[in-house]
Amino acid sequence: MHVVIARCTVDYDGRLTAHLPEAVRLLMVKADGCVAVHADGGAYKPLNWMNAPNTLTIEQADGESAEHETAQVWHVRSPKGEQLTITVHEVLAEMDHEMGIDPGLVKDGVEAHLQELLAADPTSIDDGFRLVRREFPTDIGPVDLLCRDTDGVAVAIEVKRRGEIDGVEQLTRYLDFLNRDPMLRPVRGVFVAQEIKPQARVLAEDRGIGCVVVDYDELRGIESDELKLF
Amino acid sequence: MHVVIARCTVDYDGRLTAHLPEAVRLLMVKADGCVAVHADGGAYKPLNWMNAPNTLTIEQADGESAEHETAQVWHVRSPKGEQLTITVHEVLAEMDHEMGIDPGLVKDGVEAHLQELLAADPTSIDDGFRLVRREFPTDIGPVDLLCRDTDGVAVAIEVKRRGEIDGVEQLTRYLDFLNRDPMLRPVRGVFVAQEIKPQARVLAEDRGIGCVVVDYDELRGIESDELKLF
DNA sequence: GTGTACATATCGCAT
DNA sequence: ATGCGATGTGTACAC
Numbered sequence: 118m119h120v121v122i123a124r125c126t127v128d129y130d131g132r133l134t135a136h137l138p139e140a141v142r143l144l145m146v147k148a149d150g151c152v153a154v155h156a157d158g159g160a161y162k163p164l165n166w167m168n169a170p171n172t173l174t175i176e177q178a179d180g181e182s183a184e185h186e187t188a189q190v191w192h193v194r195s196p197k198g199e200q201l202t203i204t205v206h207e208v209l210a211e212m213d214h215e216m217g218i219d220p221g222l223v224k225d226g227v228e229a230h231l232q233e234l235l236a237a238d239p240t241s242i243d244d245g246f247r248l249v250r251r252e253f254p255t256d257i258g259p260v261d262l263l264c265r266d267t268d269g270v271a272v273a274i275e276v277k278r279r280g281e282i283d284g285v286e287q288l289t290r291y292l293d294f295l296n297r298d299p300m301l302r303p304v305r306g307v308f309v310a311q312e313i314k315p316q317a318r319v320l321a322e323d324r325g326i327g328c329v330v331v332d333y334d335e336l337r338g339i340e341s342d343e344l345k346l347f
Numbered sequence: 348m349h350v351v352i353a354r355c356t357v358d359y360d361g362r363l364t365a366h367l368p369e370a371v372r373l374l375m376v377k378a379d380g381c382v383a384v385h386a387d388g389g390a391y392k393p394l395n396w397m398n399a400p401n402t403l404t405i406e407q408a409d410g411e412s413a414e415h416e417t418a419q420v421w422h423v424r425s426p427k428g429e430q431l432t433i434t435v436h437e438v439l440a441e442m443d444h445e446m447g448i449d450p451g452l453v454k455d456g457v458e459a460h461l462q463e464l465l466a467a468d469p470t471s472i473d474d475g476f477r478l479v480r481r482e483f484p485t486d487i488g489p490v491d492l493l494c495r496d497t498d499g500v501a502v503a504i505e506v507k508r509r510g511e512i513d514g515v516e517q518l519t520r521y522l523d524f525l526n527r528d529p530m531l532r533p534v535r536g537v538f539v540a541q542e543i544k545p546q547a548r549v550l551a552e553d554r555g556i557g558c559v560v561v562d563y564d565e566l567r568g569i570e571s572d573e574l575k576l577f
Numbered sequence: 578g579t580g581t582a583c584a585t586a587t588c589g590c591a592t
Numbered sequence: 593a594t595g596c597g598a599t600g601t602g603t604a605c606a607c
Contacts, residue, residue: 143446147387147389151388219387219389258597397600488580
């Protein structure tokens with residue numbers, strides 16, 4: 118990892134073109150060759166960047182350039198033809214350090230957990246729901262949960278952390294395919310999420326898809342309560 | 348901007364919980380208070396982070412902690428109740444620098460520009476197109492452009508930098524809703540992008556949606572040519 | 578403030 | 593490679 122604080126101007130030409138006028142910024146070059154230009158604010162996203170793989174060549178200023186206060190020009194090029202040019206006018210601080218490979222991150226609390234909890238107790242979606250299968254396969258991908266309701270009617274369930282329009286589209290596609298299967302037909306749909314956006318709800322209801330909002334912590338509570346009973 | 352390279356362990360508890368085992372990483376604290384933990388690879392996204400606003404308190408190790416090799420514990424807390432805890436075992440390098448406010452980024456070539464250019468001259472999509480409205484509202488969100496063709500028929504236009512299947516789905520939804528309005532019906536659709544992926548084109552054509560590929564530089568050229576006429 | 582769509586999104590997985 | 597889904601998405605813009 119190489120870190121430089123420098124007064125610089127930056128130009129990117131690739132998927133779009135962008136220009137950064139002269140200012141003091143942090144330049145970060147990682148071991149895999151990716152480069153990021155950070156301002157002193159604005160969350161974690163850099164102003165400009167180039168992902169690996171790419172090649173970095175640093176052109177030292179010759180005499181004439183030095184007159185124009187240019188110390189270095191960094192050329193970062195990717196195989197796809199993207200290009201980032203950093204003109205370094207002045208280096209204010211610098212740091213270099215070996216870091217080794219990171220052991221990586223352990224996460225908890227994402228959609229998979231929500232799906233597990235609902236699979237363990239589908240009645241938390243609607244009374245009498247019985248699980249047929251998790252990740253029920255269709256030609257266009259697996260449905261999160263397939264259940265049957267009290268009347269024995271098949272119910273396809275799409276689980277999301279945040280319910281937005283895309284999720285309704287996804288469930289609609291699954292329903293289209295599931296309803297071609299004479300063994301399953303008719304299949305109705307239920308959209309389950311911790312939060313459902315109004316426009317997603319409009320679209321879902323317009324298509325006869327039910328909407329259920331669930332609480333992750335509450336589900337986890339119910340789950341642990343039920344475990345206590347055994 | 349404060350930058351530290353340190354052997355550390357990291358725990359995040361907020362929208363999810365996550366843990367990073369001990370390793371050498373770069374810690375970045377920006378002037379606005381946001382904090383990022385970077386590994387020496389993996390593009391520009393940090394392993395963990397906390398966006399502004401938040402408060403950072405650094406707890407120096409007391410004697411007992413020092414026995415366990417802990418030098419500092421950083422507590423980052425956001426008003427939303429998210430929390431990032433960085434246990435610093437050893438500081439390997441450090442850097443601190445004032446950078447001032449960044450003058451900001453000038454971008455060119457994003458969808459908004461494309462939409463502006465097309466709104467200014469819809470005939471670059473098809474001869475005789477007249478603009479009715481940009482961001483024409485529907486119950487499920489705004490359509491990029493609504494035009495009328497030479498026959499006075501309404502045309503909904505979805506603009507994308509890169510035309511993929513999602514964009515066709517989006518336009519299809521708008522068309523479904525627009526075609527319920529007796530004042531507009533019938534509404535046809537045109538999908539406009541700098542590049543249209545083959546599968547997106549197949550889907551669009553299957554649904555009777557037209558596809559138009561436009562060249563950004565050329566549009567800008569036409570635009571400046573027309574400006575010259577005035 | 579809320580809600581929606583865009584992003585040089587990134588990232589991972591399956592085909 | 594391409595498509596598709598998830599992300600602690602983040603961010604700007606409209607209502």
